[in-house]
Amino acid sequence: MSQFWKPGTERPQGRVVDDEEGGVLFLSGSHHSSSSSRYGYASIDKQRQRLPVFKYRTAILYLVETRATTIIVGETGSGKTTQIPQYLKEAGWAAGGRLIACTQPRRLAVQAVASRVAEEMGVKLGEEVGYTIRFEDVTKPDVTVLKFLTDGVLLREMMDDPLLTKYRNCELDVKVPGRAFEHELEKLRHVIMLDEAHERSISTDILLGLLKKIQRRRPELRLIISSATIEAKSMSDFFRMRKKRREPENEEHGLQVEPVILSVEGRGFNVQINYSEEPVQDYVQAAVSTVLLIHEREPAGDVLVFLTGQDDIDASVQLLNDEVQTTGKHSSGLIVLPLYSGLSRAEQELVFSQAPRGKRKVIISTNIAETSLTLEGIVYVVDSGFSKQRFYNPISDIENLVVAPISRASARQRAGRAGRVRPGKCYRLYTEEYFLNHMSNEGIPEIQRSSMVSCVIQLKALGIDNILGFDWPASPSTEAMIRALEILYSLRVLDDDAKLTSPTGFQVAEIPLDPMVSKMIIASSQLGCSEEIITIAAVLSVQSIWISGRGIQKESDEAKLRFAAAEGDHVTFLNVYKGFHQSGKSSQWCHKNYVNYHAMRKVLEVREQLKRIAKRIGLVLKSCESDMQVVRKAVTAGFFANACHLEEYSHNGMYKTLRGSQEVYIHPSSVLFRVNPKWVIYNSLVSTDRQYMRNVITIDPSCLLEAAPHFYQLQQSNHLLR
Numbered sequence: 001m002s003q004f005w006k007p008g009t010e011r012p013q014g015r016v017v018d019d020e021e022g023g024v025l026f027l028s029g030s031h032h033s034s035s036s037s038r039y040g041y042a043s044i045d046k047q048r049q050r051l052p053v054f055k056y057r058t059a060i061l062y063l064v065e066t067r068a069t070t071i072i073v074g075e076t077g078s079g080k081t082t083q084i085p086q087y088l089k090e091a092g093w094a095a096g097g098r099l100i101a102c103t104q105p106r107r108l109a110v111q112a113v114a115s116r117v118a119e120e121m122g123v124k125l126g127e128e129v130g131y132t133i134r135f136e137d138v139t140k141p142d143v144t145v146l147k148f149l150t151d152g153v154l155l156r157e158m159m160d161d162p163l164l165t166k167y168r169n170c171e172l173d174v175k176v177p178g179r180a181f182e183h184e185l186e187k188l189r190h191v192i193m194l195d196e197a198h199e200r201s202i203s204t205d206i207l208l209g210l211l212k213k214i215q216r217r218r219p220e221l222r223l224i225i226s227s228a229t230i231e232a233k234s235m236s237d238f239f240r241m242r243k244k245r246r247e248p249e250n251e252e253h254g255l256q257v258e259p260v261i262l263s264v265e266g267r268g269f270n271v272q273i274n275y276s277e278e279p280v281q282d283y284v285q286a287a288v289s290t291v292l293l294i295h296e297r298e299p300a301g302d303v304l305v306f307l308t309g310q311d312d313i314d315a316s317v318q319l320l321n322d323e324v325q326t327t328g329k330h331s332s333g334l335i336v337l338p339l340y341s342g343l344s345r346a347e348q349e350l351v352f353s354q355a356p357r358g359k360r361k362v363i364i365s366t367n368i369a370e371t372s373l374t375l376e377g378i379v380y381v382v383d384s385g386f387s388k389q390r391f392y393n394p395i396s397d398i399e400n401l402v403v404a405p406i407s408r409a410s411a412r413q414r415a416g417r418a419g420r421v422r423p424g425k426c427y428r429l430y431t432e433e434y435f436l437n438h439m440s441n442e443g444i445p446e447i448q449r450s451s452m453v454s455c456v457i458q459l460k461a462l463g464i465d466n467i468l469g470f471d472w473p474a475s476p477s478t479e480a481m482i483r484a485l486e487i488l489y490s491l492r493v494l495d496d497d498a499k500l501t502s503p504t505g506f507q508v509a510e511i512p513l514d515p516m517v518s519k520m521i522i523a524s525s526q527l528g529c530s531e532e533i534i535t536i537a538a539v540l541s542v543q544s545i546w547i548s549g550r551g552i553q554k555e556s557d558e559a560k561l562r563f564a565a566a567e568g569d570h571v572t573f574l575n576v577y578k579g580f581h582q583s584g585k586s587s588q589w590c591h592k593n594y595v596n597y598h599a600m601r602k603v604l605e606v607r608e609q610l611k612r613i614a615k616r617i618g619l620v621l622k623s624c625e626s627d628m629q630v631v632r633k634a635v636t637a638g639f640f641a642n643a644c645h646l647e648e649y650s651h652n653g654m655y656k657t658l659r660g661s662q663e664v665y666i667h668p669s670s671v672l673f674r675v676n677p678k679w680v681i682y683n684s685l686v687s688t689d690r691q692y693m694r695n696v697i698t699i700d701p702s703c704l705l706e707a708a709p710h711f712y713q714l715q716q717s718n719h720l721l722r
């Protein structure tokens with residue numbers, strides 16, 4: 001490997017050195033001195049005590065006792081996520097029916113951390129320690145005291161309980177005076193921990209703004225904000241109360257409202273960083289070659305590879321599996337597993353299973369595995385240096401998923417996936433010079449590069465009317481806000497006073513999907529095609545149901561033609577779903593038809609969950625059998641804003657969006673590629689050399705006027721009906 005790889009510059013051990021100084025991600029000053037086997041045999045209590053955060057237990061508990069907001073910064077693997085909630089419980093913060101909540105930005109991390117903490121506490125998952133993620137609640141009322149949940153779920157819970165009073169689970173008599181009041185106040189004291197705040201997910205940012213607001217009303221609500229790399233100072237400034245808002249009576253109760261920062265020193269095991277000597281041209285190919293080299297030359301230990309999305313992960317899984325089958329020489333003993341959010345639960349959980357003796361597990365993942373996860377066997381990490389990120393342009397109202405370079409903070413998180421239970425190595429598929437001089441230090445907060453539509457609807461559902469005046473840790477652009485209000489108004493989710501409409505606005509807010517998809521589902525209930533539309537919504541929620549990859553494009557395109565519907569992709573999805581169902585949900589059927597079996601299992605899961613929600617909010621579940629005209633109408637009711645028409649004299653399939661006149665093309669993966677019907681609606685855009693529409697359906701333009709007369713103004717109607 002020496003020809004290809006350059007180790008990061010060596011530094012003496014013993015002190016945490018910032019990697020900018022020396023080009024080495026220093027995991028020196030390592031807390032663990034034990035070998036992996038020693039570590040493996042240590043009792044759970046011993047393991048817990050060896051974590052760097054343990055030395056800070058008393059300090060943390062003191063700060064939480066005396067401060068409204070505590071910001072804890074510590075290296076990856078120092079024990080923040082798994083230990084701090086347990087310390088709080090041990091110190092009595094869960095006594096008297098209270099609940100300690102700890103949020104994570106990612107679903108997989110929530111499940112993994114909850115089961116680890118349950119194991120450490122020796123309890124059954126779902127009892128004292130539980131978790132809640134979208135569509136899944138594994139907690140027990142009156143029994144669960146430690147609850148892990150996604151930041152998105154906590155936000156949704158706030159819609160029903162804006163002051164989060166349920167986290168105290170006890171009645172309160174607020175009128176009692178004097179010492180009794182203190183007793184009542186005691187009941188209110190509970191802790192919410194926002195973990196991995198450095199990821200700056202939209203939901204975490206909204207929570208930060210909301211919790212700051214709640215704290216003004218309920219300062220006895222304690223907040224812990226924890227992260228590996230957060231810019232602690234700016235977070236602390238955000239929570240600093242402005243003078244006029246300070247409430248001296250809280251300080252009389254011994255509580256200081258000003259935030260405090262605690263820095264936890266010490267890291268996990270050493271991780272040796274290696275950089276590519278030359279810039280890499282093709283990171284998929286480079287990742288595959290690196291895995292094969294590791295397998296050939298390095299001692300036992302599993303490998304975790306970070307790529308960007310389902311396409312390149314599936315491609316590299318296939319390349320590695322081909323290698324295993326054809327040459328067998330270098331690759332026997334490899335077990336290759338994909339990991340991305342489009343996989344079903346069962347498939348995702350495979351990555352936690354232990355490889356059989358003599359085998360090496362290779363997990364190829366998106367950044368879903370970047371934070372909080374401990375995958376026990378991982379010794380080697382391969383980092384492509386890229387991830388798929390959302391970028392939104394409020395002027396064109398186009399949100400793209402773009403493959404973009406990661407930040408140094410992300411690179412450190414990725415490296416940190418090795419070295420959690422024993423020393424490890426990280427292979428970065430970029431040069432050291434690039435890491436030091438060209439990578440940004442932190443990523444851009446998601447809120448500043450996303451459409452605000454979902455965010456606005458959530459805030460509205462929380463009763464926050466002055467959205468433009470909301471206190472954000474990082475402000476979204478005014479254009480994005482205005483654009484979101486405009487879209488929600490046109491979907492008739494907001495009324496003339498920018499309040500949620502009844503029932504549509506409230507129903508849309510209840511469905512945890514993009515409001516356009518939610519509106520499509522609500523319309524389908526009225527049109528009598530909700531069974532079909534819910535299937536379509538479930539398919540749209542996974543990245544792709546097709547198997548694609550190098551060398552199989554022709555076969556996969558031919559297979560797709562077997563299901564292709566003249567109406568477009570949405571109806572094609574219904575044909576695939578029907579075929580899958582009729583085959584008895586068979587994996588062989590999927591294999592034969594180039595359909596991604598994992599993705600179809602996920603579709604089944606999401607579909608069931610959506611049906612449950614639809615019933616709960618009073619929608620009628622009904623099938624339209626073969627009447628695809630109503631299906632198109634329902635899609636139009638949600639996605640009318642994405643209507644496009646083919647340019648009259650276009651010979652290369654150029655469309656223009658009706659609103660904004662943006663130039664767009666049908667994506668080659670669509671069944672309507674090269675068919676080029678006159679009028680279409682798309683579900684999303686991807687941008688490569690051009691703006692491509694993904695998941696496209698033909699429409700009758702008169703349906704646009706029917707679905708959104710206010711949106712497509714009269715002056716456009718002549719053009720529409722031309």
Ligand SMILES: Nc1ncnc2c1ncn2[C@@H]1O[C@H](COP(=O)(O)OP(=O)(O)OP(=O)(O)O)[C@@H](O)[C@H]1O
Nearest residue numbers: 076077078079080081082083116228372374420421
């Ligand atoms: N499932 C697990 N199996 C074995 N060890 C684990 C597991 N989960 C956690 N650990 C041990 O606990 C340590 C601390 O994990 P924890 O997730 O609490 O750290 P953290 O500081 O929150 O890191 P990060 O910011 O990366 O999430 C790990 O480095 C590992 O040694």
